[in-house]
Amino acid sequence: MKTLTMAAALIATTALAGTAQADKLDDIIASGTLRCAVVLDFPPMGMRDENNNPIGFDVDYCNDLAAALGVKSEIVETPFPERIPALMSGRVDVGVASTSDTLERAKTVGFSIPYFAFEMAVTSNDASGIKSFDDMKGHTVGATAGTFEAIALEKQINEWGDGTFRPYQTQADVFLALSQGQIDATVSTSTVAQANVKTGNFPGISVVGKAPFDTDYVALFTNRDEYGLINYLNLFVNQQIRTGRYAELYEKWVGGELPALTVPNAYR
């Protein structure tokens, strides 16, 4: 009898300890909802349709992830600078927010393997006479604050020691400023550059060439210590590519040549 009580107590303790140790992956499954941080002023990755519903590559990607987990998805609009507060305060579970996986940032959050890659393009105001990346030297240039290209461009301007860098809060403000001639050129992802030039909302600008920055790999992110979830995210990204869903979404939202997500001559 005593042994039985002890055994029951032991099982109860283990079970309780088990639930207490439920990790984020368990929490998401248990809650039935996956909350994703998505940037919605960053077409074609995240934007809103005419009925104000969130759409875009990142939105579809979040929905796919939720479907894989067997839960509902909830898109939480998150501007670039608020990605970390949103995650840390528990408003979102995962960031599907075109976030560049820099080593500096990986000290704070946990990244999955890359799920998308951007090439960078230079767009200039026609009146500025800028025809290539190097022509930007000595000019006033801008980019969207908090993005990979903004960080890289500011660094480049500092290296040149000539010219001014201005970060604007949204992609739309950057292209407005460019169109107005407040800045002479910008570096953005080539998808964004093409999309904005095509809209015709910003007259007098054209895409003039590539920017020689490293390919901007972007990754899903969550809390640094949630290995269970990070492991799941890695497999999910891999499956998206394996099943052709990545190519399908790329064709749907971007179109053109599919960027490779592997780094040559590297293990991961």
Add this chain to the structure above:
Amino acid sequence: MFGYTFQWNQALARLPKILDGAAVTMEVAVLSMLIGIALAIFLTLLRLSGSRPLGAIATTWVEVARNTPALFQIYMAHFGVASFGIHFSPFVSLLIGITFNNAGYLAENFRGALKAIPETQTRAGRSLGMSQGQAFRYIILPQMLRISFLPMTNQMVWAVLMTSLGVTVGMNTDLYGVTQDLNALTFRTFELFAIAAVIFYLITKIITLGARAIAWRLFRY
């Protein structure tokens, strides 16, 4: 605590940059106040001039400055005027926006202060042989500035806090702009913004305490 480990050394290593930002914030705030006070006195004179069109200009300024968001005013000073081909740097746009706001609020403060000064004082001055302008300059203006000194301090505090809106026009050298830049770089959001908040608090506290000390020295009877 919520799955985030505070790494203060990572943020504190950037403190010199943040302090440089604080200096720029002070520069913008002080300049916007000095120019704002001058403009507010000018607006007050327009209102006192008795001319209807001049008074209307001043009233419109005050109405727009007080009844629209400062964010809108700063945004207009950058993107708005640019549609007419006028380009201001982020620094100048921010300065214009805050100055415009300051002038509007201060003009209204001055109006209140003027109401507290009996009109008989102007007449007394006139009867001593002063011109209208002299009476304003030597009798009314000093009292007006004294009565509205503490509201002016409030506006100075506002000016400091309003500099944080500069990021909307591409400002990245002020306290808030620098902090946001560093945040994008490191994702050390909580540490960096906590430091910025403390600095903002210290600046505004020094302003209010300093103003109180000045008032105590200047306005003793």
